Amino acid sequence: MIRDTVRSFLVREVRPNVEKMEAERRIPRELLKRMAVELEMFGIPFPEEYGGVGLGKVGYCILMEEIARVHGSLAAVVGAHMGLGCMPIYLFGTAEQKGKYLKAGIEGDMIGAFALTEPNAGSDAFNLSTMAVKAEDGSWTLNGRKQFITNGDIADFMIVFAQTDKESGRNGITAFIMDTALAGFKVERVEEKIGIHASRTANITFDDVRIPPENVLGRVGQGYKVAMIALNGGRLSLAAGCLGATKEALKLAYNHAVQTKRSGQSILEFQIIQVYLAKIRATIYLMEAGIYKAAEKADQGADIREEAAILKWMCSEMGGQAIDAAVQVFGGYGYMIDYPIARMYCDARINRIFEGTNEIQSLMVCKELVKNNGLTEPLV
Known part of the structure; x- marks a missing residue:
């Protein structure tokens, strides 16, 4: 049932516009909102108690399979939002974080991203230079840069990984939920790629971005x-x-x-x-x-x-x-x-x-x- 419903929408509303979206190098925000509201697509893997549909990983795989049949760029955007932006909050977030970010992500009011990759890390993605330093008031000051971030210039929030204790290696990495409206966040460049043109891939920087203490995702040191x-x-x-x-x-x-x-x-x-x-x-x-x-x-x-x-x-x-x-x-x-x-x-x-x-x-x-x-x- 869910496969037929999703396929019908994609064939009717997305397929005729694929070439236009590729040429414009963007997925219209209104399309993402319609996917979230009209078909509840962004809630498919999440439990009903958080506003989801409750179809788990099987339902999510069906969704991603059907989207990728029609438009690879759209699959990249949705996958980064749902699987890498919203899913960590569902799995590790507090009730308050879920109420603010997961709910908005499911409803399409906010789009998420996942900021792990850095310019000099190579395949050792956890060799991080981005640092977060804790202030006396409990907030964190974030400095560094990330590279090749899907949804990097369209996201309203992103899961950012930073070193909070360099001496502890991977146990010194912490995940943060960062609002992209915060001062000090900057999109440095949007990359031009050989494929998935409508999926935005950005290089981003953090210059003394102040993240409130309640936006630590999971525990300090649990980022890996x-x-x-x-x-x-x-x-x-x-x-x-x-x-x-x-x-x-x-x-x-x-x-x-x-x-x-x-x-x-x-x-x-x-x-x-x-x-x-x-x-x-x-x-x-x-x-x-x-x-x-x-x-x-x-x-x-x-x-x-x-x-x-x-x-x-x-x-x-x-x-x-x-x-x-x-x-x-x-x-x-x-x-x-x-x-x-x-x-x-x-x-x-x-x-x-x-x-x-x-x-x-x-x-x-x-x-x-x-x-x-x-x-x-x-x-x-």
């Missing part, structure tokens, strides 16, 4: 845990987005094969085209089975950090390969920018970098393997 748990959920939903894009690529490639004639026959009759389409279909089967099994486990309270790493890694790899195969079905037309498959090809590349690079995901998987002495319980 806040980030990792949020990213685990984000990796699963990113995999779901890869699934949605791959399904759309198959539909486009199949329809093109049916409609395109060469030497008097449909190219669907050519065996090499059949091989490409079959590989994409097989990829979808494997991705879907793993994603929704992991989502069900997460909804039952299981720790899915390993599954999330595997799925983010493999779905972004396999999805990218599948979309590449779809481009081959189109031939030269698949490389022309006015064909949707070309846009999807460019959009898909970021998935191997988002939420921690695939190289980092593979190391995380091996770490779990070593921890268990090479023996693991079946994941599915």
Whole structure:
């Protein structure tokens, strides 16, 4: 039911405007508000007691799959808002924080972001230079810069990670909820990317930003845990987005094969085209089975950090390969920018970098393997 409702809205209200949004490099705020209010999309994974719909990780994966089928940029914006902006507040926030930020995020009155990545950190995202110093009145003074922040210039609040005790390493990192209206916050630059053009990616700075004591998220020194748990959920939903894009690529490639004639026959009759389409279909089967099994486990309270790493890694790899195969079905037309498959090809590349690079995901998987002495319980 939720899939049909979401799909109907996206096909009717979003698909006709995708190219316009890509050209304008923005998602209209009014569209995000409509998604939140008319269909309660932003509340899908959250419990009803906080104004959510209560459909958990399975519902959230369905949502992200369907959005990514229609518009990769919109999936990036919504994923950063819901999974990385709102979800940490739901998981670690106080009642007051949930009442102010989570409620507004679910209702579309505020848009969130997740500010972890820094210019000099590389894949060690927790090698932070951003510092927060506690004042006598309990407030914190934030200084530093962040890079490649999705929603960085449109967010009303963001989860910011900073060193509060440099001697303690990762145990000295704290998460803060920062209102972007605060003095000292500045958007330094909005990046131009090869894909997901309508998703805004910003470099931001903090110059003596004063954060009130009640805006510490979780406990002081708990920032690493806040980030990792949020990213685990984000990796699963990113995999779901890869699934949605791959399904759309198959539909486009199949329809093109049916409609395109060469030497008097449909190219669907050519065996090499059949091989490409079959590989994409097989990829979808494997991705879907793993994603929704992991989502069900997460909804039952299981720790899915390993599954999330595997799925983010493999779905972004396999999805990218599948979309590449779809481009081959189109031939030269698949490389022309006015064909949707070309846009999807460019959009898909970021998935191997988002939420921690695939190289980092593979190391995380091996770490779990070593921890268990090479023996693991079946994941599915």
